[in-house]
Amino acid sequence: MKLYTFWRSIATFRVRMAMNMKGLKPEVEFVDLLKGHQLSSDYSKVNPQKLLPSLVLDDGGPPLFQSMAIMEYLEETHPQPPLLPKDARGRARVRGLSQICVSDAHPLSVPRIRNYLTKNLKLSEEQMLEWVRHWQKEALGTLETLLSGDKSTGRFCHGDQITIADICLVGQAVGSSFFQVDVSAYPTVARIVEATQKNEAIARAHPLKQEGAPAAVSH
Ligand SMILES: N[C@@H](CCC(=O)N[C@@H](CS)C(=O)NCC(=O)O)C(=O)O
Numbered sequence: 719m720k721l722y723t724f725w726r727s728i729a730t731f732r733v734r735m736a737m738n739m740k741g742l743k744p745e746v747e748f749v750d751l752l753k754g755h756q757l758s759s760d761y762s763k764v765n766p767q768k769l770l771p772s773l774v775l776d777d778g779g780p781p782l783f784q785s786m787a788i789m790e791y792l793e794e795t796h797p798q799p800p801l802l803p804k805d806a807r808g809r810a811r812v813r814g815l816s817q818i819c820v821s822d823a824h825p826l827s828v829p830r831i832r833n834y835l836t837k838n839l840k841l842s843e844e845q846m847l848e849w850v851r852h853w854q855k856e857a858l859g860t861l862e863t864l865l866s867g868d869k870s871t872g873r874f875c876h877g878d879q880i881t882i883a884d885i886c887l888v889g890q891a892v893g894s895s896f897f898q899v900d901v902s903a904y905p906t907v908a909r910i911v912e913a914t915q916k917n918e919a920i921a922r923a924h925p926l927k928q929e930g931a932p933a934a935v936s937h
């Protein structure tokens with residue numbers, strides 16, 4: 719398998735965590751998002767949406783796209799350790815928590831949106847950051863309410879096993895921290911993120927541990 723990746727990509731971080739959990743070691747190819755290499759004609763042939771991640775399978779067919787779809791594919795083809803609960807209600811909860819991060823919060827902070835706000839709509843850097851932080855805090859607040867108010871929450875988002883919801887929550891928290899959003903203001907979220915990051919496979923996938931990453935990120 720070949721994963722198109724970049725240290726800063728939170729969506730790719732999610733896939734990296736899932737692959738590490740399942741003991742999969744893909745070949746990697748770097749696409750520098752900060753230099754706009756996702757927009758190159760070469761990469762748009764791999765992923766017409768011009769986004770990371772993309773995962774090329776060993777069967778040589780068209781690459782997989784969208785981190786949730788890729789994680790679900792990995793879960794179906796490499797079921798151990800399971801990253802989804804066995805029961806339908808549990809799976810719906812895990813997917814719901816995941817989608818708050820993946821579908822609602824994260825898309826509002828990605829380079830193409832930030833660039834559109836500053837370049838096309840002429841927002842200042844500060845206004846753009848205010849936008850990103852607002853939506854990250856909205857998501858974190860909702861996640862805090864859902865996690866703290868449900869007895870299905872355990873050591874992790876759903877019981878005591880790491881699921882795709884924890885992967886998405888860690889991505890959400892790390893992404894928010896890149897914009898100086900204080901995740902400790904959401905105590906259940908912060909507790910679960912800390913517990914999940916104690917897992918070696920999760921910790922190894924951290925953006926700042928990837929090739930080309932800086933020591934810290936200001937936004
Ligand atoms: N919903 C997509 C999001 C993909 C996405 O937005 N990826 C970002 C990096 S995390 C990207 O490639 N952005 C490039 C850009 O916005 O130009 C997924 O979960 O895979």
